[in-house]
Amino acid sequence: MQELKDLENKSIYILREAYAEFKKPAVLWSTGKDSTATLWLCYKAFFGKIPFPVIHIDTTYKFKQMYAFRDNLAKQWGFKLIVARNEEAIKEGVNPKDGKFECCTKLKTQALMKCLEENGFDALILAIRRDEHGIRAKERYFSPRDEDFKWNYKDQPLEMWDQYQSLTGDKTHTRVHPILHWRELDVWEYVRQENLPVNPMYFARDGKRYRSLGCEPCTFPIDSNARTIDEVVEELKITKIAERSGRAQDKEKAFTMQKLRALGYM
Amino acid sequence: MSVNVVMIGHVDHGKSTLIGRLLYDSESITEGRVEEIQRLAEEYKRRFEFAYFLDSFDDELKEERTIDTTGVMFKGRNLYSIADVPGHKEFIKNMLTGASHADVAVLVVAAEEGIQEQTGRHAFLIHMLGIKHLFVVVNKMDTVDYKEDVFRNIKNKVAQLLASFGYHDVDFIPGSALEGDNIYKRSERMPWYHGSTLIQTLDGVKLSREVKPLRFVVQDIYAVDSDRVIAGRVESGALSKGDEVIFQPSEVKGKIERIKLFQGELEKAEVGDSIGIVASCEPKRGDVCGLLANPPLPTREFLGEAVLLGDSLRKGEEVELRCGTRRVKGEVKEIREKINSETGEVMARNPDHISEHEAATIIFATEPLVVEKFSDIPELGRFVLVRDGNIGAGVVLEAKV
Numbered sequence: 001m002q003e004l005k006d007l008e009n010k011s012i013y014i015l016r017e018a019y020a021e022f023k024k025p026a027v028l029w030s031t032g033k034d035s036t037a038t039l040w041l042c043y044k045a046f047f048g049k050i051p052f053p054v055i056h057i058d059t060t061y062k063f064k065q066m067y068a069f070r071d072n073l074a075k076q077w078g079f080k081l082i083v084a085r086n087e088e089a090i091k092e093g094v095n096p097k098d099g100k101f102e103c104c105t106k107l108k109t110q111a112l113m114k115c116l117e118e119n120g121f122d123a124l125i126l127a128i129r130r131d132e133h134g135i136r137a138k139e140r141y142f143s144p145r146d147e148d149f150k151w152n153y154k155d156q157p158l159e160m161w162d163q164y165q166s167l168t169g170d171k172t173h174t175r176v177h178p179i180l181h182w183r184e185l186d187v188w189e190y191v192r193q194e195n196l197p198v199n200p201m202y203f204a205r206d207g208k209r210y211r212s213l214g215c216e217p218c219t220f221p222i223d224s225n226a227r228t229i230d231e232v233v234e235e236l237k238i239t240k241i242a243e244r245s246g247r248a249q250d251k252e253k254a255f256t257m258q259k260l261r262a263l264g265y266m
Numbered sequence: 267m268s269v270n271v272v273m274i275g276h277v278d279h280g281k282s283t284l285i286g287r288l289l290y291d292s293e294s295i296t297e298g299r300v301e302e303i304q305r306l307a308e309e310y311k312r313r314f315e316f317a318y319f320l321d322s323f324d325d326e327l328k329e330e331r332t333i334d335t336t337g338v339m340f341k342g343r344n345l346y347s348i349a350d351v352p353g354h355k356e357f358i359k360n361m362l363t364g365a366s367h368a369d370v371a372v373l374v375v376a377a378e379e380g381i382q383e384q385t386g387r388h389a390f391l392i393h394m395l396g397i398k399h400l401f402v403v404v405n406k407m408d409t410v411d412y413k414e415d416v417f418r419n420i421k422n423k424v425a426q427l428l429a430s431f432g433y434h435d436v437d438f439i440p441g442s443a444l445e446g447d448n449i450y451k452r453s454e455r456m457p458w459y460h461g462s463t464l465i466q467t468l469d470g471v472k473l474s475r476e477v478k479p480l481r482f483v484v485q486d487i488y489a490v491d492s493d494r495v496i497a498g499r500v501e502s503g504a505l506s507k508g509d510e511v512i513f514q515p516s517e518v519k520g521k522i523e524r525i526k527l528f529q530g531e532l533e534k535a536e537v538g539d540s541i542g543i544v545a546s547c548e549p550k551r552g553d554v555c556g557l558l559a560n561p562p563l564p565t566r567e568f569l570g571e572a573v574l575l576g577d578s579l580r581k582g583e584e585v586e587l588r589c590g591t592r593r594v595k596g597e598v599k600e601i602r603e604k605i606n607s608e609t610g611e612v613m614a615r616n617p618d619h620i621s622e623h624e625a626a627t628i629i630f631a632t633e634p635l636v637v638e639k640f641s642d643i644p645e646l647g648r649f650v651l652v653r654d655g656n657i658g659a660g661v662v663l664e665a666k667v
Contacts, residue, residue: 003268003345005538012540013499016485017591020551044528045497047490047542130337134322137336140363153323156334158359158575158656160366161648163588165656181347183339242296255324 004190007182008041013162014141014178015045015125019052021166022123022174026053026082028112028266031062031070032213033198034127037187038179039079040196042125053080055115055124059107060090061215069199076197084115096217100249101256107215109264113149116173125176126266131183132243135258142166143175149264151175184211184243185236192229203227211243218248269344269471272365272397274388275374277353280405282332284374284443285350286316288465291450294340295319316443320350333357335364343469353384358391358623359575362659365392369473370399372464373424376406377440380420386427386608387623393431393610394571394625394661396644400428401437401467403449407456408442414458430610439464475537478502478643481562482555483590484513487548495526495542496549501590501645503557505543506534511557513549515564515634520547552592554636554646562646564634567599567667572660573607573625576653580619586652587630589637590645593652596632603627628660629667637662 018025027042027050029035042050056070074081086094089106096103116124130137140156142164149172157165166174179187191198201210208221209232222245226235249256257265273281289295303318310327320336321327332352339347349364351357365371371392375385392400402424410416417440428436439448440459447453448463462470480503488495505511509522525532526542535541549555556562579585579598587596604614605625613624620626640647640661647665651658 006268009499009538009540013485016497016540020486020591045540047488047495047526047528131339134320134336137320137338138322138334154325154333156360156363158650158659159363160650160656160659163650163656163659181337240293240295240297242299245296245298258323 001189001193004186004193007179007186008044008190010181011041011178012045014164014176015042017162017164017166018123018125018142018176018178019046021164024052024119024121025123025125025176026055026119026121027125028127029054029056030127030213031056031066031073031199033187033191033202034129034179036073036196036198037190038125038127039077040194041178050079053082053119055082055084055112057108057111057115058083058085059111059215060085061096061107061217063201063213063216063219065199065201066213069197073197082115082119084111086111086114096215096248100218101260104249104260104265105263108266109149109260113264121173123174123176125178127179128177128266129182129184129187130180133257135261139177139180140164141177141180143177145172145175145264147172151262151264153258153262185233188229188233188236192233202232210246211241212247214247214249220246220248222246267344267473268347269370269468269473270347270349270368271370271372271468272349272351272368272392273372273374274351274361274365274392275353276376276379276382276384277331279353279374279376279379279382279385280443281353281374282317282320282350283315284403284405284449285338285348286319287443287446287449288348289319289338289340290316291446292340292342292465333360335360337364342465344471346468355384355387355623358387361388362391362573362575365395365397366659368395368397370401370468370471371397373400373402374405375402375420375424377404377410377416377420378406381423381427383608385424389428389431390607390610390625391573393433394573396640396661399471400433401439401464402428403439403441403464405441405443407440407447408445412440412447412455414456437461437467439467479560480505480509480555480557481638481643481646482543484549484551484553484555485591486551488542490526490542493526493544494548495544497542498540498555498591500535500537500539500541502537502643504534504536509557511545511555512561513547513553513555514562514636516549516553518547518549519558520545552590554590554592562636562638563665564636565632565666566634567629567631568637568662569602569627569629569664569667570649570660570662571625571627572651572658574620574622574651574658576622576657578619578621579651579658587632587635587649588652589635589649592635594633594635596630598628599631600629601626602629627663637665639663639665
């Protein structure tokens with residue numbers, strides 16, 4: 001399909017620019033469909049190997065199928081995996097019942113922050129897409145984060161054509177978004193075309209399936225009878241349900257996602 | 267076909283509302299989103315607006331204006347990626363970010379206000395960026411009782427402005443994004459109008475790719491098994507196995523031995539392809555490759571037209587230039603004409619500096635750099651100015667001076 005080829009070509013270009021421009025990049029992998037497709041794009045961009053580490057942020061609240069999928073694929077594809085955890089917060093027993101905002105910030109954002117400090121990464125490749133959430137629709141392909149890890153969304157860099165701003169200066173790191181321009185449907189068509197492995201939780205059982213995977217306490221399935229990739233693709237062509245409708249942290253309050261992301265959430 | 271559209275125009279003329287209306291009428295809004303926005307509007311004591319489908323920062327809601335560009339996609343006859351851009355002068359940087367990928371621009375002009383400052387500036391910038399397809403929506407026709415003479419009057423004035431930027435025979439659509447007239451659905455309130463709706467106009471756009479000489483930009487060199495693979499993208503033309511090529515400004519010549527992908531090889535690579543080349547020579551990141559028969563030519567001086575978004579740019583000042591994948595030290599050798607980016611008028615000849623939001627024709631002196639005249643090969647005819655970040659952008663008028 002020409003459309004998928006165009007999307008893929010652009011993503012590969014962005015990945016190679018990031019690798020050329022930054023000293024120490026890493027790619028984030030949630031084990032979900034988008035970041036798994038992004039790992040595959042890395043293999044394509046760099047001819048069969050991922051030349052930087054793959055980070056999985058482990059909140060300890062992920063579904064057990066996600067851990068199984070993670071360990072299997074890491075072994076099968078053979079990339080370097082770093083599991084990032086905020087051990088301190090985990091010990092303190094941080095959990096979503098005490099507030100989703102704090103929980104996401106501590107177990108995800110701060111775990112990532114620590115991992116970045118320890119390893120000195122200056123670029124993080126993330127598989128967010130514009131069509132997932134209004135706030136992500138505002139992102140640049142290369143998006144700098146300041147010394148406090150914050151996203152200054154009110155003053156984003158000029159990003160024209162394929163000239164991405166890669167200066168770091170006093171910035172902690174730059175977020176790189178190689179599949180920002182893909183739609184959910186594109187990702188699934190790509191998964192089908194490339195025959196990529198995906199977590200079976202995406203497929204319907206007893207009339208329910210997961211559209212988006214996150215932590216077990218905050219992620220809910222949607223009503224669906226799509227049991228195969230073909231059926232998922234067909235469902236997405238007609239659905240009116242938002243992709244992240246089963247993700248609780250987006251909906252706690254108005255602008256929660258903006259506030260989470262301003263602090264450095266993905 | 268994928269079509270990138272940018273909505274441009276002055277603040278409050280209804281760009282975000284218009285996109286919200288397109289999404290709403292084409293049933294591209296997800297379930298519950300309308301209710302969510304209604305709740306939000308109540309909480310912030312605002313009237314429900316279609317614009318809130320796009321304006322997702324709390325500040326945008328509070329200030330009732332778009333701050334940053336948003337990209338949304340929806341499927342009509344084509345797959346549209348639509349960029350909403352802010353209509354304030356202070357956010358021109360965000361406007362350019364959104365506009366730089368556009369194939370098509372839709373200029374939104376409010377019927378009760380007509381031409382305002384950013385109407386002119388946005389139109390000028392779109393022209394500078396070389397966006398060929400431009401349409402005008404005369405919006406908010408509901409506020410002028412859908413009167414034909416108001417539409418005609420604005421149409422005449424805007425057509426005149428656009429003609430000064432080289433846009434002739436532009437289609438004008440009278441509409442109301444708020445009421446849904448002539449945007450996605452045909453309006454019965456303006457029986458005097460027999461033209462297309464906005465969506466029909468967009469669906470009718472045909473993008474053509476002209477055949478151009480080969481230009482391949484080098485991003486990196488990777489060691490893959492025993493090969494040195496030149497990674498990069500075909501920006502124009504096509505590249506075939508066996509081609510005799512030259513990489514500039516490194517000035518190395520060679521033959522294309524293989525075109526590599528992660529899995530498999532190609533006989534021929536086309537425009538847009540991100541590929542790897544195995545060749546009988548080794549270029550560097552930043553090089554541009556072309557056929558020996560029609561090679562890229564490095565230059566040390568070129569004439570560009572640029573718009574400045576940083577403080578000021580002085581004659582004699584050093585500035586980094588980026589074109590393709592190359593970054594070089596450059597110098598503002600001569601500012602030929604300072605241009606008012608609102609009207610396109612020449613404000614001064616040979617000034618010693620230009621200020622924020624002003625445009626200029628500038629002769630840049632540079633380390634050897636491959637640039638192409640924008641009208642010949644746009645992919646290598648555009649550049650960005652860097653000084654602690656991207657501060658401006660422009661297009662190449664003459665690759666050699």
